[in-house]
Amino acid sequence: MSEKNELFTTVSQEAHVDFEEKKSIFIGHAVRTDSEEEALAFVKQLKKQYQDATHNVYAYMMRGDLIARYSDDGEPQGTAGMPVLDVIRKSGVRNVCVVVTRYFGGTLLGAGGLVRAYSHAASLALDAAKIITYEPYTEYELKCGYSEYQKYNVILMNSGALVDDTDFSDAVTIRFAVRKAKRESLISKIIETGYGRDIPNERGERFDYR
Incomplete structure (x- = not known):
């Protein structure tokens, strides 16, 4: 590794x-x-x-x-x-x-x-x-409608994702990061929930902790 x-x-x-x-x-x-x-x-x-x-x-x-x-x-x-x-x-x-x-x-x-x-x-x-352990996280950006926002937000919270910021304009833009070990299951859950309409775009990687 x-x-x-x-x-x-x-x-x-x-x-x-x-x-x-x-x-x-x-x-x-x-x-x-x-x-x-x-x-x-x-x-x-x-x-x-x-x-x-x-x-x-x-x-x-x-x-x-x-x-x-x-x-x-x-x-x-x-x-x-x-x-x-x-x-x-x-x-x-x-x-x-x-x-x-x-x-x-x-x-x-x-x-x-x-x-x-x-x-x-x-x-x-x-x-x-205060000893803490950083893990590799993958950063994403997700754009969605207001009607889907609450559903996605619940999914993110339940997955332990870190929500960096949320922009409310014509649509909702959520920037978040998730542990690499959990990213595949989380992204699949979001795509499944939105019937493939809203797909998170990968923005980068970083070390972080929760």
């Missing part, structure tokens, strides 16, 4: 979550980034914002798993950046950057404690950023 047809899981919003572990403050940040440049810009922004922090550990992963980077930012090797990257990888989330800021509280956590703390911060940040 090509990447174009795969499901795509990412986060829907930027999030920040903090907690305390043995007097150290950990702040997990997560945001969607669609390129390595966007991820590095986010890291740079947070390093400036939290320049007084002891560490700003980060990891990011792009769709396709071809780009995956991390930094321990001064923490013992393998105790910070890699655990954050492992959380991202296991979650299935892609096109995301996670930064974990730490303010040292004076008590050493040990290697195991650091791994657990950074992993926990990354998990909290991803959950707070």
Whole structure:
């Protein structure tokens, strides 16, 4: 299966979550980034914002798993950046950057404690950023009369289609998108309901979620 047809899981919003572990403050940040440049810009922004922090550990992963980077930012090797990257990888989330800021509280956590703390911060940040799954959708435009509009609208709603907009003029024009997996059955239902008079025209493709 090509990447174009795969499901795509990412986060829907930027999030920040903090907690305390043995007097150290950990702040997990997560945001969607669609390129390595966007991820590095986010890291740079947070390093400036939290320049007084002891560490700003980060990891990011792009769709396709071809780009995956991390930094321990001064923490013992393998105790910070890699655990954050492992959380991202296991979650299935892609096109995301996670930064974990730490303010040292004076008590050493040990290697195991650091791994657990950074992993926990990354998990909290991803959950707070609301994980969503994008699917391939096909976009259509359907022109019909006012008498057929309500019937088609019910069909679209029942199929889980996304109605982008509806134009009411001499006729009704509905622009909608439907999951590729459901498009054949939906289009057949519309054509059958309209006795072949109203046939949706394909406009394009996109990734979306419901």
